Every structure is written in C-alpha cells, then in structure tokens.
Amino acid sequence: xxxxxxxxxxxxxxxxxxxxxxxxxxxxxxxxxxxxxxxxxxxxxxxxxxxxxxxxxxxxxxxxxxxxxxxxxxxxxxxxxxxxxxxxxxxxxxxxxxxxxxxxxxxxxxxxxxxxxxxxxxxxxxxxxxxxxxxxxxxxxxxxxxxxxxxxxxxxxxxxxxxxxxxxxxxxxxxxxxxxxxxxxxxxxxxxxxxxxxxxxxxxxxxxxxxxxxxxxxxxxxxxxxxxxxxxxxxxxxxxxxxxxxxxxxxxxxxxxxxxxxxxxxxxxxxxxxxxxxxxxxxxxxxxxxxxxxxxxxxxxxxxxxxxxxxxxxxxxxxxxxxxxxxxxxxxxxxxxxxxxxxxxxxxxxxxxxxxxxxxxxxxxxxxxxx
Numbered sequence: 025x026x027x028x029x030x031x032x033x034x035x036x037x038x039x040x041x042x043x044x045x046x047x048x049x050x051x052x053x054x055x056x057x058x059x060x061x062x063x064x065x066x067x068x069x070x071x072x073x074x075x076x077x078x079x080x081x082x083x084x085x086x087x088x089x090x091x092x093x094x095x096x097x098x099x100x101x102x103x104x105x106x107x108x109x110x111x112x113x114x115x116x117x118x119x120x121x122x123x124x125x126x127x128x129x130x131x132x133x134x135x136x137x138x139x140x141x142x143x144x145x146x147x148x149x150x151x152x153x154x155x156x157x158x159x160x161x162x163x164x165x166x167x168x169x170x171x172x173x174x175x176x177x178x179x180x181x182x183x184x185x186x187x188x189x190x191x192x193x194x195x196x197x198x199x200x201x202x203x204x205x206x207x208x209x210x211x212x213x214x215x216x217x218x219x220x221x222x223x224x225x226x227x228x229x230x231x232x233x234x235x236x237x238x239x240x241x242x243x244x245x246x247x248x249x250x251x252x253x254x255x256x257x258x259x260x261x262x263x264x265x266x267x268x269x270x271x272x273x274x275x276x277x278x279x280x281x282x283x284x285x286x287x288x289x290x291x292x293x294x295x296x297x298x299x300x301x302x303x304x305x306x307x308x309x310x311x312x313x314x315x316x317x318x319x320x321x322x323x324x325x326x327x328x329x330x331x332x333x334x335x336x337x338x339x340x341x342x343x344x345x346x347x348x349x350x351x352x353x354x355x356x357x358x359x360x361x362x363x364x365x366x367x368x369x370x371x372x373x374x375x376x377x378x379x380x381x382x383x384x385x386x387x388x389x390x391x392x393x394x395x
Contacts, residue, residue, distance in 0.1 A: 055339060062343045063182050067189030069350055071197075072227045074099060078194055092194045096187050113259035215361055222357045227350060234269060237313050241265040241305065248301040252294055254286045264302070268309070270345045271329050273337075275306055323374050324352060 054061065074095045081091030193200075201220070208216045245261035254260065260282045267274035279302040287295035329349065336348030352372065359369030 051339065058340050062340055062347070063185040064189055065347050065351070066182075066343070067186050067193055069227060069231060069347075070096075070099060070186070070190045071193040072224055073231045074190065075194060075197070075224070076228065089195065092191055095194075096190050099190070100183075100187050110259070110262065113256065113262075117256050117259055219358055219361050222361070223354050226353050226357055230350060230353060237309065238265045238269065240313060241268055241309060244305050244308070245301075248305065249282070249298070252286070252297045252301065253290070254282070254294060254298060255289050256285065260285060270342075271333055271349060272326070273330075273333055273345070275302070278302070324349070324356065324372055325374055328352065328372050 077095045078091050082088060204216060205213060242262050242265035245264045246258055249257035249261055264278035264282060267278040283295045283298050286298040332348040332352045333345050336344030356369050356372045359365040
C-alpha cells in the first residue's frame with residue numbers, strides 16, 4: 025500500500041537565504057540596467073501625465089499619432105527651457121564661487137582658532153584633524169566628479185530615449201493593457217482593472233500636484249529671497265523648489281546651500297533670515313500646500329519615505345531619489361489590492377491611522393501620495 029508523503033517545509037535559514045540571494049540578484053540587475061530603466065521609468069511617468077492631454081487632442085479630432093507627438097514635444101520643450109534657465113543662471117553664479125570659497129576658508133580658520141582655545145586642543149592635533157578631513161573630502165570629491173562625468177555622458181542618451189519611450193508607451197497603451205488583461209484572464213481581472221485605474225490616478229494626481237507645488241514654492245522662495253536681498257535669488261529659489269521634490273533630504277540640502285550663499289555674499293543676519301524663510305516656507309508646504317494641492321489618499325509613512333529615497337540614491341543616484349516615491353506609491357496601490365500582499369501595504373502606510381483603502385468606498389476617487 026502506497027503511503028502519502030507529507031510535504032516538509034524547508035528550514036527558515038534556507039528560505040531566508042533564498043530571499044537574500046533573490047534580493048541581491050534583483051538589486052544587481054537594477055544597477056546594471058539603469059541606463060535603460062531610468063529613462064524607461066521617467067517615460068512611463070511622463071506618459072501617464074500626458075495621457076490626459078492626448079485624450080483632449082483626440083476629442084478635438086486630431087490624429088492620435090500627431091496628438092502624441094505634439095504633447096511629447098511640448099513636454100520636452102518645457103524640460104529643455106528649464107534646463108537652459110538653470111545652466112545660464114549657474115554660469116552667472118560661477119562668478120561668485122571664488123568669493124564663496126574665500127568666505128568658507130576664512131570661516132574655517134575662525135572656527136579652528138575658536139576650537140583651539142575653547143577645547144584646549146593642541147594646534148598639531150587640530151591641523152592633523154583638518155588635514156584628514158580635507159584628504160577624505162578630496163577622495164570623495166574625486167568619486168563625485170567621476171559620477172558626475174558619467175552622468176553627463178549618459179544625459180544625451182537619456183534625453184534621446186525619453187521622448188521616444190514616452191511616445192511609444194502612449195501609442196501602444198491599449199496593446200499593453202490588453203496584454204495584462206489576457207495575462208490575468210483566468211482570474212483577478214476586476215482586481216487588475218482596479219489596480220490599473222488607481223495606479224494611473226495616483227501617478228497623475230501626484231505629478232500634477234507636485235508640479236503646482238513646485239511652482240508655488242519657487243515663487244515663495246523667490247519673493248522671500250528678494251526681500252532679504254540675496255544675490256542669485258531666482259536661481260536659488262528654483263533650485264530649492266526642485267530639490268524639494270526629493271522628500272526630506274532635498275529641502276535640507278537646499279536650505280544649507282542658500283544659507284551658505286547668503287552668509288558668504290552678505291552677512292550672518294542675511295543667513296539667519298534665509299534660514300527663517302525656508303523654515304516658514306517648509307511649514308506652509310507641509311501643512312497647507314501638500315494637503316491642498318497634492319492631496320493624500322494613499323499615504324506613505326515618513327520612515328519608508330526616507331528609506332526608499334536613500335536607497336534610490338544609492339542605487340541610481342539623483343534620478344533614483346526622484347523616482348523612489350512614485351515607484352513605492354505604485355507598489356503600495358498594488359499591495360493594498362492583493363490579499364497576499366496587504367501586510368506590506370499596511371506597513372508602508374500610516375497603520376491604523378491611515379484612511380480607508382481607496383476603492384472600498386469609491387473606486388474612482390483620485391489618489392495621490394503625500395511625501
């Protein structure tokens with residue numbers, strides 16, 4: 025008589041080993057294919073954003089291919105105009121770099137003199153510490169320059185692939201949609217439609233909201249810096265608003281740079297006023313602009329927002345920091361609607377304090393991400 029064998033689950037250490045190996049392989053693959061994935065993901069976000077405009081052109085009776093071409097060209101011209109503005113303004117700002125460097129060196133000498141007397145540190149020990157910091161800074165600076173040159177070398181390919189990918193994604197949107205429907209034809213079709221609809225709403229609302237938020241922040245920064253009298257106010261205001269797109273980290277870096285410029289080109293009082301200005305602007309952004317302009321139906325808690333931003337920066341640099349929040353928001357939409365993955369959606373969100381999951385009361389509610 026044949027005996028039935030009870031399947032034996034593998035030990036925990038084996039399962040953990042497989043998970044770690046799988047994650048390591050995934051991270052390595054993402055790093056190796058970044059030249060393809062970065063423009064492809066940006067194109068996907070841009071395609072979702074431009075889909076509304078293409079639909080408007082279609083209602084006007086414009087040929088679909090022509091409408092897509094016009095929408096993509098318009099978006100690329102806006103990006104090119106923003107890039108031209110930053111490059112030209114940065115060229116003028118380069119004239120102030122020697123003065124900025126001299127001020128930083130002078131401040132460093134003053135701090136060294138103060139530390140030597142306040143902490144009773146021997147001059148030789150202090151100089152050795154300063155030299156060590158400089159040496160480490162030069163080493164890291166060399167790595168940074170190498171990464172920058174690599175990034176510049178890939179910009180041409182990026183700006184060539186971005187419009188091409190965006191056009192093709194919008195043009196073959198129905199093809200990709202039908203492919204997913206056929207893939208899940210045996211079950212879960214309704215859930216798939218819900219996930220696709222909510223994902224599109226999340227990305228569109230997030231991108232449109234962040235675009236308006238960036239414009240408002242740039243205007244507030246510019247007016248405040250003009251009142252304080254900071255040089256290169258427009259460039260610093262725009263850079264601060266753009267860096268705010270990187271949650272938490274971006275605004276801190278923007279504040280530090282602007283305060284340093286105000287201190288170097290003016291005085292301590294101007295630097296303090298700039299710091300106060302950016303604190304007020306950030307308060308207005310967090311408590312008024314984000315809930316009003318960006319909205320928050322699908323929320324990510326601060327812990328995972330910071331983790332994914334840092335992880336994106338480690339993996340893909342600055343583009344990874346920009347892409348991390350939209351990608352994790354899309355994943356949360358999927359996790360919330362797949363029963364086996366609901367715990368992951370729960371831990372990414374606000375826990376028991378978060379709002380009801382989108383789609384339970386009204387599946388057509390526009391979703392967004394607060395970051």
